[in-house]
Amino acid sequence: MSRDLRADRLKVLPPYLFAEVDRAKREAIQRGVDVIDLGVGDPDMPTPGPIVEALREAAGDPACHRYPSYAGWTGLRETFAAYFQRRFGVKLDPGKEVLALIGSKEGIANTPLALLNPGEVALVPEPAYPVYRTSTIFAGGEPWEMPLLEKNGFFPDLGAIPADVLDRARLMFINYPNNPTAATASTEQLGRAVEFARKHEVVICHDAAYAETYFGDPPPSILSVPGGREVAIEYHSLSKTFSMAGWRIGFAVGRADALAALLTLKSNVDSGAFIAVQRAAAVALENAEALAGPLRERYRARLEILAGGLEAAGAPLRRPEATFYLWVRVPKGSNSMGFAKRLLDEAGVVATPGVGFGKSGEGFVRMSLTAPEERLEVAAERLSRMRWR
Numbered sequence: 001m002s003r004d005l006r007a008d009r010l011k012v013l014p015p016y017l018f019a020e021v022d023r024a025k026r027e028a029i030q031r032g033v034d035v036i037d038l039g040v041g042d043p044d045m046p047t048p049g050p051i052v053e054a055l056r057e058a059a060g061d062p063a064c065h066r067y068p069s070y071a072g073w074t075g076l077r078e079t080f081a082a083y084f085q086r087r088f089g090v091k092l093d094p095g096k097e098v099l100a101l102i103g104s105k106e107g108i109a110n111t112p113l114a115l116l117n118p119g120e121v122a123l124v125p126e127p128a129y130p131v132y133r134t135s136t137i138f139a140g141g142e143p144w145e146m147p148l149l150e151k152n153g154f155f156p157d158l159g160a161i162p163a164d165v166l167d168r169a170r171l172m173f174i175n176y177p178n179n180p181t182a183a184t185a186s187t188e189q190l191g192r193a194v195e196f197a198r199k200h201e202v203v204i205c206h207d208a209a210y211a212e213t214y215f216g217d218p219p220p221s222i223l224s225v226p227g228g229r230e231v232a233i234e235y236h237s238l239s240k241t242f243s244m245a246g247w248r249i250g251f252a253v254g255r256a257d258a259l260a261a262l263l264t265l266k267s268n269v270d271s272g273a274f275i276a277v278q279r280a281a282a283v284a285l286e287n288a289e290a291l292a293g294p295l296r297e298r299y300r301a302r303l304e305i306l307a308g309g310l311e312a313a314g315a316p317l318r319r320p321e322a323t324f325y326l327w328v329r330v331p332k333g334s335n336s337m338g339f340a341k342r343l344l345d346e347a348g349v350v351a352t353p354g355v356g357f358g359k360s361g362e363g364f365v366r367m368s369l370t371a372p373e374e375r376l377e378v379a380a381e382r383l384s385r386m387r388w389r
């Protein structure tokens, strides 16, 4: 047997908690169960036609076949800045305050390498998208977890962070609208985070991947909060907004010196997104209102379908104002892993156990709206026959 050749930084990663769910799902399919998978957050609707057309056209242009610029095509950064001003009322300098990413995950994962020294602390939420924590570990930093609790509106209790942790903290990751809790943050809450960041000299890394996937009021940008641009970088993604997850294009915007550091890091790691994809992304952003609106309406209709089934079953449901997730409390006496199994056994529905996103996710399951309406109708009907106890 050969030795475990993995670097130590891989060995310290937590075990993949969803493996058990994956196995249960495969077994159910083998038994012939008609499984409806609401476990993954992978947009199922196709990318809108005009964006695909723009790519088709750009792919044939030899100018697109060369190395892209590291910071992203100037025309795309200008287009993003114009979109941002329309949407959030903030005028960004496309030269210094906008950086193109190969998907927002890429930018998030590279940020600790650019801004965090070994031994320094990154404040990370839990439950959360796992990349905040793992990228901090990869950079030799120390993740300090901020629990997201229902009683605090799934917003971190900034007053609960010990002074010695604050002394070593350089970064704070937050994510609103939030995956997995589906919570949104108000301008007032984001303002509190900005105040905190100024006081303790931490850079806020705000993941806004779901900024355009909303059902109520459009969620704010942290850069629209007074002082936000001086302390925060914000990640934006086309993956969810325009059903472009496979295209790998996103943005980091905000604090200029932080973006400059991220650009230096990136220019040593990658060579930018395919220029043809950047041109198609510009078409998406120029027509953001027209192209994202119909996708949003479909998610809204899907939410109605699934929420109806859960409410009929007596589930204590907090209808989300944004994201395409439902974060549902499990019945008293169950835990999230056990209840996910029960959902599969009794309804053939795959949901993600909340504990897989962090310990404060215990007691919840996450259901995703990235399944076709007719499948959600079936899921809702089966769920409505369950008893939430």
Ligand SMILES: *Cc1c(COP(=O)(O)O)cnc(C)c1O
Pocket: 041, 102, 103, 104, 105, 106, 129, 175, 179, 207, 209, 236, 237, 238, 239, 240, 245, 249, 250
């Ligand atoms: C989907 C998702 C992302 C990743 O988006 P990409 O732009 O496709 O890399 C980032 N953050 C959260 C919370 C997500 O759910």
